[in-house]
Amino acid sequence: MKQKINLKLLGVIFSVLMTFYGQAQPPRGPYVVSPKVNPDKSVTFSYLAPNATNVLLDGGQFGAANVPMTKNAEGVWSVTFGPIKPDIYPYGFKVDGITVNDPANTYLFPNERFKGSLVEIPGDTPAVYALKNVPHGTISYELYPGIEGSTGTFVIYTPPGYTKNTKTKYPVYYLISGTTDTEETFWKVGKVNLMLDNMIAEGKAKPMIVVMPYGNPMARIAEQTGKEKPSDVMSRDGDDALKRMKLFENDLVKHVIPFVEKNYRTIPNRDNRAIGGFSRGGGQTLRTAFNNVDKFAYVCSYASYISPAEMDKNFTNITADPAKTNKDFKLLWSGIGTEDFLYKGTTEWENYLKEKKINVKTFAIPGGHTWMNVKQYLNETLPVLFK
Amino acid sequence: MKQKINLKLLGVIFSVLMTFYGQAQPPRGPYVVSPKVNPDKSVTFSYLAPNATNVLLDGGQFGAANVPMTKNAEGVWSVTFGPIKPDIYPYGFKVDGITVNDPANTYLFPNERFKGSLVEIPGDTPAVYALKNVPHGTISYELYPGIEGSTGTFVIYTPPGYTKNTKTKYPVYYLISGTTDTEETFWKVGKVNLMLDNMIAEGKAKPMIVVMPYGNPMARIAEQTGKEKPSDVMSRDGDDALKRMKLFENDLVKHVIPFVEKNYRTIPNRDNRAIGGFSRGGGQTLRTAFNNVDKFAYVCSYASYISPAEMDKNFTNITADPAKTNKDFKLLWSGIGTEDFLYKGTTEWENYLKEKKINVKTFAIPGGHTWMNVKQYLNETLPVLFK
Numbered sequence: 001m002k003q004k005i006n007l008k009l010l011g012v013i014f015s016v017l018m019t020f021y022g023q024a025q026p027p028r029g030p031y032v033v034s035p036k037v038n039p040d041k042s043v044t045f046s047y048l049a050p051n052a053t054n055v056l057l058d059g060g061q062f063g064a065a066n067v068p069m070t071k072n073a074e075g076v077w078s079v080t081f082g083p084i085k086p087d088i089y090p091y092g093f094k095v096d097g098i099t100v101n102d103p104a105n106t107y108l109f110p111n112e113r114f115k116g117s118l119v120e121i122p123g124d125t126p127a128v129y130a131l132k133n134v135p136h137g138t139i140s141y142e143l144y145p146g147i148e149g150s151t152g153t154f155v156i157y158t159p160p161g162y163t164k165n166t167k168t169k170y171p172v173y174y175l176i177s178g179t180t181d182t183e184e185t186f187w188k189v190g191k192v193n194l195m196l197d198n199m200i201a202e203g204k205a206k207p208m209i210v211v212m213p214y215g216n217p218m219a220r221i222a223e224q225t226g227k228e229k230p231s232d233v234m235s236r237d238g239d240d241a242l243k244r245m246k247l248f249e250n251d252l253v254k255h256v257i258p259f260v261e262k263n264y265r266t267i268p269n270r271d272n273r274a275i276g277g278f279s280r281g282g283g284q285t286l287r288t289a290f291n292n293v294d295k296f297a298y299v300c301s302y303a304s305y306i307s308p309a310e311m312d313k314n315f316t317n318i319t320a321d322p323a324k325t326n327k328d329f330k331l332l333w334s335g336i337g338t339e340d341f342l343y344k345g346t347t348e349w350e351n352y353l354k355e356k357k358i359n360v361k362t363f364a365i366p367g368g369h370t371w372m373n374v375k376q377y378l379n380e381t382l383p384v385l386f387k
Numbered sequence: 388m389k390q391k392i393n394l395k396l397l398g399v400i401f402s403v404l405m406t407f408y409g410q411a412q413p414p415r416g417p418y419v420v421s422p423k424v425n426p427d428k429s430v431t432f433s434y435l436a437p438n439a440t441n442v443l444l445d446g447g448q449f450g451a452a453n454v455p456m457t458k459n460a461e462g463v464w465s466v467t468f469g470p471i472k473p474d475i476y477p478y479g480f481k482v483d484g485i486t487v488n489d490p491a492n493t494y495l496f497p498n499e500r501f502k503g504s505l506v507e508i509p510g511d512t513p514a515v516y517a518l519k520n521v522p523h524g525t526i527s528y529e530l531y532p533g534i535e536g537s538t539g540t541f542v543i544y545t546p547p548g549y550t551k552n553t554k555t556k557y558p559v560y561y562l563i564s565g566t567t568d569t570e571e572t573f574w575k576v577g578k579v580n581l582m583l584d585n586m587i588a589e590g591k592a593k594p595m596i597v598v599m600p601y602g603n604p605m606a607r608i609a610e611q612t613g614k615e616k617p618s619d620v621m622s623r624d625g626d627d628a629l630k631r632m633k634l635f636e637n638d639l640v641k642h643v644i645p646f647v648e649k650n651y652r653t654i655p656n657r658d659n660r661a662i663g664g665f666s667r668g669g670g671q672t673l674r675t676a677f678n679n680v681d682k683f684a685y686v687c688s689y690a691s692y693i694s695p696a697e698m699d700k701n702f703t704n705i706t707a708d709p710a711k712t713n714k715d716f717k718l719l720w721s722g723i724g725t726e727d728f729l730y731k732g733t734t735e736w737e738n739y740l741k742e743k744k745i746n747v748k749t750f751a752i753p754g755g756h757t758w759m760n761v762k763q764y765l766n767e768t769l770p771v772l773f774k
Contacts, residue, residue, distance in 0.1 A: 037613070051484060097438060098485045103500055106569060112493045115502065122613075131538055131611070136530040143523040151518055163650055166553070182493060224518070226424070226509075263550055 030074045034104040035091075035119045042082030043119055047093045047102065050075025057081060058099060059091035059119075061370055066094065086123035087372045088189065090116030110184035112219070118189065128379050129191035134201035135160035136194075139187050144259040147251040150221045153214050154256060155183045157193045158264070159200055159207040169265045171272035171386040172209045173298075174252065178279030183214040189371045190278075195378055206386045211260055215281055217251045218244060242287075249288040253295065271330070274385045276300030278374050279342075290315045293328050298385050300333040302377040303340050303369055305349035322357040331384060332360045335377040337367035417461045421491040422478075422506045429469030430506055434480045434489065437462025444468060445486060446478035446506075448757055453481065473510035474759045475576065477503030497571035499606070505576065515766050516578035521588035522547035523581075526574050531646040534638040537608045540601050541643060542570045544580045545651070546587055546594040556652045558659035558773040559596045560685075561639065565666030570601040576758045577665075582765055593773045595661075598647055602668055604638045605631060629674075636675040640682065658717070661772045663687030665761050666729075676716075677702045685718040685772050689764040690727050690756055692736035709744035718771060719747045722764040724754035 034046040045057050047069065055077040057067040062084045069077040077093075090109045092101050101108060102117040109116040126132055137159045146152025159170065175192065177185040187193045192210055199205035214220060221227070261268045275296045277285040282304020289299040290306075311319065318325050332353075336346040343364075353360045363380055367373040421433040432444050434456065442464040444454040449471045456464040464480075477496045479488050488495060489504040496503040513519055524546045533539025546557065562579065564572040574580045579597055586592035601607060608614070648655045662683045664672040669691020676686040677693075698706065705712050719740075723733040730751075740747045750767055754760040 039613075049485070095485045096483055098436070098482045098487060100485060100487050101502055103502055106497075106499045108495065108502065110493075113490055115488055115490055115495065131530070133538070136538075138527050138529060140525050140527040142525055143518070151520075151523075226426075 030076060032076055032104045034078075034102050035117075037119070037121055038080070038082075040083050041086065041121050042080050043084055043121065044078055044080045045069070045091070045093070045102070046076050046078040046104065047095070047100075048076050049095055052077070052095050054094075054096055056094040057091065058094050059089060061089045061091070061372065062087075064091070069093075082121075084121045086121045086127060088118055088120045088129070088191070088375075089372065090114075090118055090189075092116050107188075110182045110188050112180040112182060112216075114180070128198055129195045129375055130198070131194055132198055132201070134197050136197050137200075138162065139193055141183075142259070142263075144255060146220065146255050147217050147247065148221050150217065150224050152217060152220060152251060152255060153183055155187060155212040156260070156264070157187065157196065157210040157212075159209065160197060161207070162209075162265075166265075168207075169267045170207055170209045171274070172211055172260060172264075172266050173274040173276065173382075173385060174211050174213065174256070174296075176213055176215055176248075176275075176277030176281030176284050178215070178277075178281050181215065181278075181281075183212050185371075186210075186212045190374050190378060192378055192382075195375070195382060199382055205382045208386060209260070209264060209266060211256065213248075213252055213256050215248060215277075215284065216244070217247055245284055245287050248284050249291060252284075252288060253292055257295070270295055270297045272297075272386060274298030274300065274331075276302065276333075276381065277304070278302040278371075278377075279304055279369065287314075289329075290318050293317070293325075297329060298331045298333075299329055300331070300377070300381045301335070301346075302374055303336050303342050303346065305334070305342065305346040307345065308348065308352045311349070311352060319356045319358065326357075326359045329359070331381075332358065333363070333381055333384075334360055335363040335365070335373075335380060337369065337373045338364055339366065339368040340373070341369055417463060419463055419491045421465075421489050422504075424506070424508055425467065425469075427470050428473065428508050429467050430471055430508065431465055431467045432456070432478070432480070432489070433463050433465040433491065434482070434487075435461075435463050436482055439464065439482050441481075441483055443481040444478065445481045446476060448476045448759065449474075449478070451478070456480070469508075471508045473508045473514060475505055475507045475516070475578070475762075476759065477501075477505055477576075479503050494575075497569045497575050499567040499569060499603075501567070515585055516582045516762055517585070518581055519585055519588070521584050523584050524587075525549065526580055528570075529646070529650075531642060533607065533642050534604050534634060535608050537604065537611050539604060539607060539638065539642060540570055542574060542599040543647070543651070544574065544583065544597040544599075546596065547584060548594070549596075549652075553652075555594075556654045557594055557596045558661070559598055559647060559651075559653050560661040560663065560769075560772060561598050561600065561643070561683075563600055563602055563635075563662075563664030563668030563671050565602070565664075565668050568602065568665075568668070570599050572758075573597075573599045577761050577765060579765055579769075582762070582769060586769055592769045595773060596647075596651060596653060598643065600635075600639055600643050602635060602664075602671065603631070604634055632671055632674050635671050636678060639671075639675060640679055644682070657682055657684045659684075659773060661685030661687065661718075663689065663720075663768065664691070665689040665758075665764075666691055666756065674701075677705050680704070680712075680715050684716060685720075686716055687718070687720045687764070687768045688722070688733075689761055690723050690729050690733065692721070692729065692733040694732065695735065695739045698736070698739060706743045706745065713744075713746045716746070718768075719745065720750070720768055720771075721747055722750040722752070722760075722767065724756065724760045725751055726753065726755040727760070728756055 069079040282301040456466040669688040
């Protein structure tokens with residue numbers, strides 16, 4: 001039976017409920033459904049703003065930067081854009097010049113700074129990151145005794161069957177998100193959990209645990225001590241950046257890893273530890289791996305690098321004996337988009353390694369510094385870890 | 388060593404990074420820290436909007452509805468408000484009439500409709516929901532085979548030591564959030580995990596599992612089948628509302644509970660199952676409990692009720708034999724705020740039960756239909772479950 005829904009009535013009821021939720025300035029008026037993915041892969045975006053004079057769709061990552069929307073009689077602005085290439089994208093609206101996310105959409109991009117909404121356009125065949133009818137792993141949030149007396153936070157994926165196969169021990173991938181991302185971003189945007197569910201079901205990836213640490217423990221310390229919260233944004237070079245990288249590294253190596261290995265069934269040796277990350281997380285990955293060669297055998301840099309100058313200054317341990325390094329690292333992987341603003345630096349670093357006779361597996365694809373690309377890097381690397 | 392941070396430079400770097408994150412219209416200009424909780428419990432809120440003509444703080448739940456903010460030379464609007472009574476509150480900004488959350492604040496209120504930011508004002512002594520140095524439980528996200536072939540989602544809290552005490556079985560509290568809330572709201576806003584960590588550490592509550600289902604499985608089905616997403620808002624009465632309540636009940640009883648009892652170490656009998664919820668979740672709680680007396684011995688309604696007319700029509704199984712009902716339910720608990728818009732209906736229902744000689748433990752406190760009040764209801768009920 002098809003249910004008839006009186007959208008206008010729902011809107012009124014909604015307004016009443018929202019008032020009592022005490023939410024400041026609740027949307028009033030008709031009930032808005034947004035985004036609506038259409039069968040032809042176009043998407044209809046809608047936003048209620050009866051009094052606005054100009055509303056734009058703000059979806060630069062799918063080619064919809066500043067697309068004008070039109071208002072209907074009820075004050076709902078909308079536009080249908082596309083077809084859009086199947087993927088998961090952030091978007092928002094510009095309402096009289098003010099950037100907002102989509103209040104009708106539950107799914108947000110977890111980030112310290114921007115609060116974009118997320119839209120997924122499914123393909124004709126399910127993507128590698130699609131929710132499929134396969135056994136699912138579990139995502140958990142842990143609090144652990146972190147650096148400088150803080151309580152740290154990380155997210156952890158345990159593979160399907162983890163709870164049942166109570167004798168099985170698993171390798172662990174430590175996977176670090178980018179500047180201003182949070183410990184939630186790799187699963188809520190990167191979909192690493194669904195990708196592994198699918199890959200494990202098809203026998204394409206080894207069952208593994210994935211630990212997603214929070215990349216900026218200085219901010220966590222400040223939150224908990226009432227100190228001024230430091231910037232979660234930093235330059236990628238310079239002493240301050242390196243100091244923070246070191247703090248992260250110490251937290252990971254001295255706090256996160258011991259906690260994980262104490263509380264989860266892991267195989268606690270370097271051949272069964274991988275480390276990877278995106279953007280700042282890629283920088284943290286490389287420095288942590290190069291400073292702790294005894295700890296990680298698999299290293300994946302997603303859109304990041306270390307400058308040749310810093311390599312020469314700090315990481316001669318890696319370059320001095322390439323045969324040893326090539327034996328130590330079962331995988332040293334570097335992926336980058338050709339439109340990524342870090343493309344030049346990344347290729348310079350890759351070439352530097354090659355000149356030094358260090359084996360590095362490189363992967364360049366179209367695209368920018370985006371999480372659409374990150375999913376492609378995951379798709380390349382997850383199947384080759386621990387093999 | 389105190390670090391000097393060049394906020395202006397950081398802002399510029401941030402803008403560059405954000406551009407490459409592809410985020411539409413990133414904030415540009417100085418690096419904003421917001422909210423900043425001051426030692427006197429006032430809070431300084433800041434928002435970057437050089438071109439706005441009017442920015443208001445939108446924090447009605449702490450008495451700051453439409454408080455004007457002032458702009459500095461760099462285009463940052465700010466206001467210091469308070470002292471504010473220690474608690475966790477939602478807030479946002481009204482920028483030239485457009486409601487936005489705080490882009491500088493990581494913490495958002497998980498909700499299908501509004502996207503408020505959250506600020507916590509700590510008290511002089513740590514609140515019962517404060518992060519303390521005690522053993523912590525784990526929050527996990529599960530995907531389960533849900534109703535009508537959908538993949539359902541719930542969040543689950545396992546108590547400290549769950550992983551280690553591999554023989555121990557636990558009672559389970561099924562805890563349902565309100566209209567437009569999500570399965571995340573009871574932990575990210577209600578802090579039920581930290582409350583239980585603290586109460587268990589002090590011996591005040593029994594170690595228990597808490598399962599937080601998603602309250603609107605119809606929407607989940609629609610999402611996954613590509614059907615028009617139905618409203619997540621509904622009237623609390625009427626056939627449509629009751630049909631959805633029934634769908635939820637079936638999903639909980641036939642899918643969630645069996646999945647939990649198969650995959651977690653529970654004590655699978657009615658004396659070790661509790662059910663509770665807030666607002667719509669309270670309505671779902673009462674109907675599910677009254678339709679499944681064999682399943683739950685503890686029932687907690689947080690700001691909700693069933694009308695006497697519906698009780699008379701559908702729940703004579705509860706009222707016909709009060710002695711049996713009073714024996715069946717080890718706890719039937721109803722909490723409400725005296726300013727809650729459901730106060731009148733709730734007290735009418737409580738009085739109806741009392742006239743029918745049904746034991747109901749009632750709890751009325753100041754406050755509205757808010758999550759500040761929900762934490763107080765949790766504080767009252769968690770210690771008395773399973774005892």
